[in-house]
Amino acid sequence: MALASKFKKIFRMSFAELRFRVMEQIRIRREKANAENELKQVLNPDFNFFGKNATHLFQKYQEGDLDGLFSSKDFIRTISSPLDDAKRNRFNSEFPAEYEESLKRADAFLKNEFAFLGVKFTLPDPIPWQSDPVSLNKYPEGFYRNINIFTNKNAGDIKHVWEVNRLQYLIELSKAYYLSEDEKYKTKFDDLILDWDEKNPYKRGVAWASALEVGVRATALVWALHFYMAGKNRDAKVVKTIIRLLYLCGAYLSENLSIYFSPYNHLIGETAGLFMVGYLFPGFKDAAKWEKQAWDILVDQVEKQFHSDGASVEQATFYHHFTLGFYLQAIALKNLNGESVPPKVCNRVEKALEFAMVMTKPDGTLPYMGDIDDARSIYFRQPTNWNFLSCQTMGAIWFNRPDMKFTSQKYQEEAFWMLDGDGQKKYEKLESEAPKDKTIFMDECGYSIFRSGYENASHYAHMDSGPIAHGVFYDETPSAAHGHADLLAIELAAFGDSYLVDPGFSNYRGDFDWHCYFRSTAAHNTIEINGESQAKQGGILVWSHAPKFKVLQKRDGHLIKGVCAEHYGYSRQEGKPIHRRHFAFVDQKFWIVFDEIYSADSVDKTHSIKPHFHFNSDIEVTLNKSKMRLPHKGKTQL
Numbered sequence: 001m002a003l004a005s006k007f008k009k010i011f012r013m014s015f016a017e018l019r020f021r022v023m024e025q026i027r028i029r030r031e032k033a034n035a036e037n038e039l040k041q042v043l044n045p046d047f048n049f050f051g052k053n054a055t056h057l058f059q060k061y062q063e064g065d066l067d068g069l070f071s072s073k074d075f076i077r078t079i080s081s082p083l084d085d086a087k088r089n090r091f092n093s094e095f096p097a098e099y100e101e102s103l104k105r106a107d108a109f110l111k112n113e114f115a116f117l118g119v120k121f122t123l124p125d126p127i128p129w130q131s132d133p134v135s136l137n138k139y140p141e142g143f144y145r146n147i148n149i150f151t152n153k154n155a156g157d158i159k160h161v162w163e164v165n166r167l168q169y170l171i172e173l174s175k176a177y178y179l180s181e182d183e184k185y186k187t188k189f190d191d192l193i194l195d196w197d198e199k200n201p202y203k204r205g206v207a208w209a210s211a212l213e214v215g216v217r218a219t220a221l222v223w224a225l226h227f228y229m230a231g232k233n234r235d236a237k238v239v240k241t242i243i244r245l246l247y248l249c250g251a252y253l254s255e256n257l258s259i260y261f262s263p264y265n266h267l268i269g270e271t272a273g274l275f276m277v278g279y280l281f282p283g284f285k286d287a288a289k290w291e292k293q294a295w296d297i298l299v300d301q302v303e304k305q306f307h308s309d310g311a312s313v314e315q316a317t318f319y320h321h322f323t324l325g326f327y328l329q330a331i332a333l334k335n336l337n338g339e340s341v342p343p344k345v346c347n348r349v350e351k352a353l354e355f356a357m358v359m360t361k362p363d364g365t366l367p368y369m370g371d372i373d374d375a376r377s378i379y380f381r382q383p384t385n386w387n388f389l390s391c392q393t394m395g396a397i398w399f400n401r402p403d404m405k406f407t408s409q410k411y412q413e414e415a416f417w418m419l420d421g422d423g424q425k426k427y428e429k430l431e432s433e434a435p436k437d438k439t440i441f442m443d444e445c446g447y448s449i450f451r452s453g454y455e456n457a458s459h460y461a462h463m464d465s466g467p468i469a470h471g472v473f474y475d476e477t478p479s480a481a482h483g484h485a486d487l488l489a490i491e492l493a494a495f496g497d498s499y500l501v502d503p504g505f506s507n508y509r510g511d512f513d514w515h516c517y518f519r520s521t522a523a524h525n526t527i528e529i530n531g532e533s534q535a536k537q538g539g540i541l542v543w544s545h546a547p548k549f550k551v552l553q554k555r556d557g558h559l560i561k562g563v564c565a566e567h568y569g570y571s572r573q574e575g576k577p578i579h580r581r582h583f584a585f586v587d588q589k590f591w592i593v594f595d596e597i598y599s600a601d602s603v604d605k606t607h608s609i610k611p612h613f614h615f616n617s618d619i620e621v622t623l624n625k626s627k628m629r630l631p632h633k634g635k636t637q638l
Contacts, residue, residue, distance in 0.1 A: 012473075012477060013260075017260045020259060020260060021260065027255070028145060031145065031255075032143065032145055035143050035203065038202070038203070039201060039202055039203070039204070042202045042244075042248060043201065043202075047244075048285075049244065049247040049248075049251075049284060049285050050283050050284060050285055051283060051284065051285050051286075051287065052285075054074065054075075054283045054285075056072075057069065057072060057074065057075050057283045060072070061240060061243065064236030064237075064239075064240065066229070066234060066236055066239055070229060072283070074282060074283055075281065075282070075283040076280060076281055076282075076283070077279060077280050077281075077282065077333070077337050078333075078336045078337050079222065079223075079226050079280060079333070079336070080226065080336065080417055080418060080419075080420070081336075081419075081420040081421060083178060083226065083227065083229075083230035084230075088178065088179055091179065091416060092179065094416075095413055095416065098381060098413050099179060101381065101382060102172065102175060102176055102179060102381060103176055103179070103180060105169075105172050105176075105381070105382055106172050106173050106175075106176030106185050109169050109172065109173055109188065110184060110185070110188050112124070112125055112127060114133065114163075114164065114169070116133075116159070116160055116163035116164070116374045117157070117159055117160065117163065117372075117374045117507070119134060119160065121133050121134055123164070124136075126191075126195050126199075127164065127192070127195065127196075129161075129164065129165060129195075129196060129199045129200055129205070129207065130161075130199070130200075130205050130206060130207075131155065131161065132154075132155035132156030132157075132160060132161055133156075133160050133161060133163075133164050134156055134157075134160060135155060135156050137155035137156060138155060139154055139155050139158075139161060139205070139206040140154075140206070141204065141205055142204065142205075143203060143204060144203045144204065144205070144206075144208040144209045145203075147205075147206060147209045149206070149209050149210060150540065151509075154509065156509075156510065157507050157508055157509045157510035158206070158508065158509045159373070159374070159507070159508045159509065161206055161207075162206070162207070162210065162213050163374055163375065165196075165200070165206070165207035165213065165217070166213060166216045166217050166220060166375055167192075167193075167196065167217050167220045167221065167224070168216070168220040168375060168376070168379045170189060170192065170193065170220060170221070170224040171220055171223045171224045171227065171379055171380060172380075172381065173185050173188055173189045173192070173224075174186075174189055174224045174225075174226075174227035174228040174231070175227045175380065177189065177227070177228065177231045178227045178228075178230045178231055181231070181232060183233065186228075186231060186233060186235075189224075189228065189238070190235055190238045193224075193238055193241055193242060194237070194238065194241060197241050197245060202248050202252075203252065208252070211252070211253060211256040211257065211258055211266065211270045212258070212262075212265075212266045212269045212270055214249050214252050214253055214256075214270070214273065215249075215253055215269040215270035215271070215272060215273030215274070216269055216273065216375050216377075217249060217273075218246060218249035218250070218253065218273035218274070218276060218277055219272065219273050219276055219326075219329070219377070219379075220379065221242055221245055221246055221249070222246065222276050222277070222280060223379070223380070223417075224242070225239070225242045225243075225246075228242075243281075246277050246281065246284075247277070247281075247284050247285075249273060249277055250273075250274055250277035250278060250281075250284065250286070250287070250290050251286070253270050253271075253273055253274040253277070253290075254274060254286065254289075254290050254293065256270070257270050257271060257274070257297070258270060262480070263301075263304075263471075264305065264312075264313065264314050264319070264323070264470070264471075264482075265312075265314065265319045265322050265323045265482075267297070267301065268298070268301060268305060268323045268326050268327070269322070269323075269326055269377065271294045271297045271298055271301075271326075272294070272298065272326035272327075272329060272330055272377070274290050274293065274294040275290075275291060275294035275295055275298060275330055276329070276330075276333070277290060278290030278291035278292075278293075278294060279291045279294075279295075279333060280333065295330075298327065298330055298345070299342055299344070299345055302327065302344060302345050302348045302349065303344060303348055305323050306320075306323075306324075306348050306349075306351065306352045306355075307442075307444035307445050308351065308444055309351065309355065309442040309443060309444050309445055310348075310351035310352045310353070310354050310355030310356075310442075310445075311352075311355045311442060311444065311445030311447065312324075312352070313469065313470035313471075314370065314469050314470065314481065314482045314483060315369065315370055315445065315466065315467060315468060315469045315470075315481075315482070315483035315484075316369060316370020316371050316372070316469070316482040316483055316484075317359065317366040317367055317368070317369045317370060317386070318366075318368075318370065318371070318372040318373065318386070319370060319371065319372075319373070319482050320352070320355070320356065321356065321366070321377075321388045321391060322373060322375070322376070322377050323377070324349070324352050324353070324356070324377075324391060325376065325377030325378040325391065326377045327345070327349050327352075328349070328377075328378065328391060328394055328418075329377065329378060329418070331345070331346075331349065331398070332394070332418045332419060335398075335419075336419075336420060346398075346399075350395065350398075350399045350401075353391060353392065353394075353395035353399070353401075353404060354395075355442070355445075356388060356391060356392065357392060357395075357403065357404055357407045357435060358435065358437065358440050358449055359447070359449065359462070360388075360389075360392075360407060361460050361491075361493050361498060362454075362455065362456050362457065362458045362459075362460055362493055362496035362497075363456070363493070363496060363497070363498065364387055364389060364409065365386035365387050366386045366387075366388060367386075367462065367491050367501070367502050368386060368501065368502045368503065368504035368505070369464070369483075369484070369486070369502050370469075370482045370483050370484055370505070371482040371484075371505045371508075371519075371541070372504060372505045378390065378391075378414050378418070380413055380414055380417050381413055389407070389408050389409055389412055390408070390412035390413065390414035390415060392404045392405075392407045392408035392412075393405075393408040393410075393411055393412040393414070393415040393427065394414075394415055394418070394419070394423075395408075396408055396427060396430060397415070397419065397423045397426050397427050397430075400430065401430075402430060402431045402432055402433035403433055403434065403435040403436070405427065405430050405431075405432045405433075406432045406433055406434050406435065406454065407435065407454060411424055411427050411428070415427070434453065434454045434455070435454055438450070438451050438452065438453065439451075439556045439561045439585075441554050441556075441563065442466075443551075444466070445466045445467075446464055446465040446466015446467065446549070446551070446565075447462055447463070447464055447465075447466060448462060448463050448465060448554065448563040448583075449461070449462045450462070450561050450562070450585035452588040455496075456496045457495050457496040458493075458495075458496060459493065459494050459495065459585075459588065459589075460491075460492070460493040461490060461491060461492045461493070461583075461585060461591055462490065462491055463488065463489070463490045463563055463565070463581070463583045464486050464487060464488065464489045464490075465487065465488060465549060465551050465563060465565035465567075466487075466549070467483070467546065467549070468481060468483040468484070468485060468486075468487075468534075468535055468543060468546050468547070469481035469482060469483030469543075472535070472543045472544075472546040473544060473545075473546060474545065474546050474548060475544070475545065476536075476544050476545060477544060478538045478539075478542045478543070478544045479542065479543060479544070480540075480541040480542050480543075481541065481543050482541070483543075484502075484518075484519045484520075484523070484524060485519065485520055485521045485524070485533040485534040485535045485543075485547075485569070486502070486521070486524040486526060486534075487521075487526065487534050487547055487549055487567040487569060487579075488526045488527070488565060488566075488567060488579060488581040489502065489524040489525045489526040490525050490526075490583060490591075490593065491525065492591060497616070498616045499615060499616060499619055500525050500613060500614065500615060500616075501525075501614055501615070501616050502523075502524060502525070502614070503518060503523050503524075503614050504518065505518050505519070506518040508540065508541070509540060512540075515540065516537050519537065520533045520537070521533040521534050521569075521612070522610075522612055523612070523614070524612060524614070525612060525613050525614055526579070526581075526611075526612060527579050527581075527595055527597070527609060527610065527611050527612070528609075528610045528611075528612060529570045529573065529577050529579065529597065529607055529608065529609055529610075530570070530573055530577075530607055530608050531608060531610070532570065532573065533569075534547040534567060534569030534570065535547055535569060545569075545572060546569075547567045547568055547569025547570075548567065548568045548569075548571075549565060549566065549567040549568065550565060550566055550567075551563065551564075551565045552564045552565055552566060552580070555584075559586065559587055560584050560585070560586055560587075561584070561585045562582065562583050562584030562585060562592075563582075563583055564580065564581070564582045564583075565580070565581060566578055566579060566580035566581070567579055568600075571600065573607075574605050575599045575600075575601065575605030575607065576599060576600035576601055577597055577598070577599055577600075577605075577607055578597070578598055578599070578600055579595065579596075579597055580595070580596040580597075580598070581593065581594070581595050581596075582594040582595075582596075595611065597609055
């Protein structure tokens with residue numbers, strides 16, 4: 001990053017942020033100086049992490065009295081309805097396909113077979129936790145503050161090793177043990193958690209190098225423990241290990257929340273993990289403080305994370321649901337324990353669910369807009385990256401929404417585990433009704449959606465006329481963001497099948513050229529001028545010179561529905577070319593796209609204009625090529 005850009009970024013910081021960052025550096029120096037003593041303390045078998053008034057709980061913990069510990073309301077709150085024999089039998093009968101898939105997935109994990117971010121691999125046994133799972137090259141070890149994760153000189157794409165260390169697959173193993181009562185799943189679960197704990201000591205190694213990873217891991221350990229405790233043959237050492245790890249996750253998160261470093265899905269994932277630990281385990285030392293700290297942030301942030309039209313300010317559909325899923329879990333826990341949730345949280349979460357409902361394509365998936373991470377904030381089964389119908393299930397129940405029941409298609413497995421039996425009864429009684437709005441204009445996020453209906457064979461299209469992402473600057477000041485340079489991009493689905501698509505995302509810290517390409521204008525269904533993107537990439541995830549834009553007209557007529565917008569992302573070029581796009585859905589039968597390229601000044605300049613159209617992988621396309629003369633002075637029409 002250029003020195004001038006660094007100074008510009010510093011000058012943009014508020015006094016509160018500058019003070020926070022200075023104090024953080026002071027705390028980090030103290031933390032490093034005390035690192036060895038802290039590690040010795042937490043590794044001590046007599047390390048007491050229970051509250052001052054919880055001596056009886058620590059004694060039960062030390063003795064391995066699991067029944068006594070988990071029957072104490074001052075140790076643990078309600079996570080879900082009881083995982084008893086009746087619930088197991090209900091799941092096996094009501095979700096037969098999901099039951100079979102659960103055991104199939106767990107059987108793969110028995111053989112250390114994983115698949116993350118489109119990469120499949122089999123790891124040796126024991127798992128090399130500190131190594132890239134594809135190349136098996138090792139990452140740097142040592143104190144987490146001394147590990148540089150923001151470099152392409154590491155062993156591979158750091159997301160891969162993080163996915164392994166998130167331990168979300170432990171949920172699937174413990175769930176398979178609960179459902180089948182087969183000891184092989186328990187044995188594998190025991191081996192993995194004990195080995196992970198030994199090989200990844202507190203604040204050591206790449207698994208502790210990101211607060212978001214710790215937050216996701218905390219959430220995974222909560223649910224893995226919940227299913228494990230429902231088994232018949234629990235191992236006290238394993239349970240004690242998980243409980244101690246949950247406390248350490250809470251202690252880590254309370255010190256490392258990304259208040260300014262990454263105040264979007266990172267902050268919410270970390271805060272939700274802290275909330276789950278502090279709220280669910282009131283017997284922990286500092287639990288009450290963690291619960292309040294986390295809940296206050298979640299309440300304060302909800303209107304900062306989602307626009308008033310419901311879209312995530314990150315302009316990335318996967319991260320929309322990543323953030324939303326953390327909120328749904330927090331709301332579910334509050335509901336199960338008889339506590340109220342502030343209206344501002346409920347209202348904005350409902351709008352976020354509405355956004356997902358209207359954006360969902362006829363095949364039940366979301367457009368691949370923006371970056372993607374393979375983790376789910378709500379994780380109980382194989383994550384289908386772009387299918388989030390379970391969120392609609394919960395929205396239908398909590399907000400009495402017949403339209404969300406329609407789009408959820410059925411009572412989804414995630415709701416079965418997270419909600420009580422009354423939720424399922426309410427869902428079954430609720431009428432199912434297709435959403436009424438077929439043309440939707442969202443002013444803040446900039447998406448315009450046109451569809452013939454919400455059935456499987458419906459037509460669907462949208463155009464993006466909004467910002468790259470919140471926090472990206474119009475000048476050279478750099479900022480990381482998950483949105484892409486996709487202004488005026490469109491997607492089309494006809495008779496339920498996707499034709500024009502957003503190709504999605506490639507990697508975080510793998511091949512840099514592919515990383516840049518998938519985020520660039522060329523990778524989206526819009527127009528590239530002179531081989532440049534609408535915004536400037538400055539490194540991994542980094543944008544500057546965000547394009548300004550304007551919506552010129554919106555139409556929701558009887559015959560024609562459409563939008564006209566333009567952007568100024570090429571204004572840095574000579575002649576200041578402007579891209580204007582007219583997009584119309586005619587008679588609910590076909591689409592018209594009409595592009596104009598014109599100059600903002602009178603400079604006589606020749607431009608290279610390249611339209612991009614990305615078709616779905618199963619579509620065969622034949623182009624009828626013809627020569628096209630493009631006038632380059634004044635207004636150019638394509």
